[in-house]
Amino acid sequence: MTAETQTLVRPMVSVEGVDKWFGQNQVLFDIDLQIAEGETVCLIGPSGSGKSTLLRCINHLEEINTGRIRVGDDLIGYREKRGRLHELKEHEACHQRVRVGMVFQQFNLFPHMTALENIAFAPIKILRVPKAEAISRARTLLERVGLAAKADFYPSQLSGGQQQRVAIARAVAMRPTVLLFDEPTSALDPELVGEVLEVMKDLVRTANMTIVVVTHEMGFAREVADRVVFMADGRLVEQGEPAQVLDSPQNARTREFLSAVIR
Structure with missing residues (x-):
């Protein structure tokens, strides 16, 4: 899916100005991310960069402090009344999560x-x-x-x-209309990683879903992603087609990270 195509397809996931705090520690800073219907996006970056937290915010396993997240036409986790957000009751949030599947690090x-x-x-x-x-x-x-x-x-x-x-x-x-993967191979022995990645590749090729994957598997991101998004220190640093981000990154922080993980 090209950038031009993305502009013609309505966003399936829309993250707008999202901040997230854990106590006094801010872990997400003004996140803006639009993911088109049917797009596969891989989130990469160092541990602690906020990738998994962002994923968990998309299906309201974590509350957000500011901003809005929508999946399709639904405002996730909240309802808006007179310009203010009011958190949904747990059973209402669970009903929304039916549309947003998630595969965790642990099974x-x-x-x-x-x-x-x-x-x-x-x-x-x-x-x-x-x-x-x-x-x-x-x-x-x-x-x-x-x-x-x-x-x-x-x-x-x-x-x-x-x-x-x-x-x-x-x-x-x-x-689900959206499927989230939170480092699905990180808990596996190295010899078992390939079998899971093959299943995920088949799913990307054949399923009619919007897919977001947090991964450290750069080869997988290169092969299946429509777009790679690099995060560091709670911020979106760089994004683009896999070849652009992985082979010709524009940001120094992206280059530093990739030089450490791609040999």
């Missing part, structure tokens, strides 16, 4: 449920999908992530990479 699977049950549970309980339909779709998703033979396995019987693939399938099962 967070239900340990007492099989892989199949983990995937089918939320569509049945939250979306009220008939059980037979939810189970059928869960089997299809397990096949898609290469785990059809592991449907009846519990998380403790799966490798870390397999658990993360189940977690991805679980997020997709909710049919």
Whole structure:
């Protein structure tokens, strides 16, 4: 997706003037970011730069202190009345999160449920999908992530990479319009990273979703992203097409970071 195309497509995610504080520590500074419908954006940058916090703000797992975040036409986490923001009740925020799926660093699977049950549970309980339909779709998703033979396995019987693939399938099962990945390979042994990245690449190629990925995998960002956004010290420093940001960064802080992570 080119920059020109982005201007022609309505933003699916709109972050406007967002600041975020943890106590006396400001971690996000005046963040403005527009993500087009169907776009894949990779957020890169050093640890502590605010990438994961920004991701968590997009689905209101973290409150924002100033600014606004919209997904589609919805103001996330708040309602506006007479120019003031009022935080939604938790059940209202949870209803919004149905549209915004998230895959975490840790897999967070239900340990007492099989892989199949983990995937089918939320569509049945939250979306009220008939059980037979939810189970059928869960089997299809397990096949898609290469785990059809592991449907009846519990998380403790799966490798870390397999658990993360189940977690991805679980997020997709909710049919979100936006899917967020928070460093999904960071908790994996190096030999398991590739299998998860391959599933994510397939998802980017075939899913009709807007995808935002916090990642340290520069090769993955280069291959799948429409746009790479570099963050440092709570600020958006530089953004552009992968080749521009990764090969010819304009900002000195971006060059410093990439020189340390790309060998």
